[in-house]
């Protein structure tokens with residue numbers, strides 16, 4: 001019986017991963033630890049709450065005493081660390097909490113895992129640690145050897161955590177793996193991020209704020225495919241290794257917004273160009289060869305099928321996102337986009 005700690009499991013990707021693990025491994029005990037920040041939502045976990053192989057614990061990964069006690073009482077076999085402050089715009093406004101959670105929090109988890117018999121510590125990272133690629137070089141992709149070259153406080157904090165993980169592997173021989181994934185989309189995505197922001201606003205016939213000219217390219221992966229990749233890495237990946245995860249689905253932000261408008265039968269006149277994000281990365285593009293050749297990973301979704309299914313989900317689950325956009329988030333949105 002394996003006991004798996006999933007941190008940040010009330011968030012977007014962690015939440016999808018909890019659903020995936022609870023279903024796929026009925027013989028594993030899944031413990032979700034989440035501080036329930038503005039991005040955490042217990043409604044995401046509603047359908048697994050009463051499953052026998054699932055438990056939710058509220059707590060902060062940056063609280064050393066709490067984390068040490070938890071690791072002592074629970075004796076985890078696997079740890080998957082999703083917990084993070086994850087929004088680039090918020091990291092530009094207030095970098096401090098990004099360092100506390102993403103760097104110190106990861107270090108506290110590593111220290112706790114070091115003292116117990118954890119068989120695998122998997123760190124969920126991002127392709128943003130590589131910085132960006134120029135728009136006029138479509139032949140270039142991020143590989144695991146691409147130097148770290150971060151642009152935002154968010155990506156700098158994630159890169160710092162990656163380096164700590166690699167150092168703990170080298171120095172303390174800890175069984176650590178890291179995945180660096182491209183942009184995810186899918187169910188339970190907090191509406192401050194591009195795709196759910198555009199879907200929720202378009203459905204309400206509100207203007208769709210697009211940074212700059214909308215030319216920035218992101219490499220989109222359905223969250224389900226990210227979950228299958230992490231599952232493979234944490235079971236079969238080699239310790240001390242980094243694995244890039246992406247499905248070759250590059251789209252400009254403007255293309256993504258126009259696709260959403262088309263699918264929802266809404267006019268392009270809803271698009272409102274706003275002042276660009278400071279330090280905005282131009283293009284992300286992942287080379288997933290190592291995942292494919294070493295672990296046999298293959299994504300199930302292409303962007304066209306995945307985005308249709310995701311839009312359907314937002315149409316079928318209005319309660320989930322309407323609660324969010326009517327609360328504290330409304331003030332954040334006003335502050336972020338008003339007079340931009």
Ligand code: NAD
Nearest residue numbers: 008010011012013035036037039040060061084086183184
């Ligand atoms: P999210 O913001 O939706 O969720 C983060 C979760 O972590 C929330 O539930 C929040 O309550 C929790 N959390 C925050 N601080 C915490 C703390 N101190 N202690 C415990 N829990 C805390 O983020 P996401 O988009 O699901 O991203 C999850 C992970 O995946 C992050 O590490 C992120 O860097 C990485 N990632 C995200 C993407 C993407 O496209 N969203 C792509 C690649 C990698």
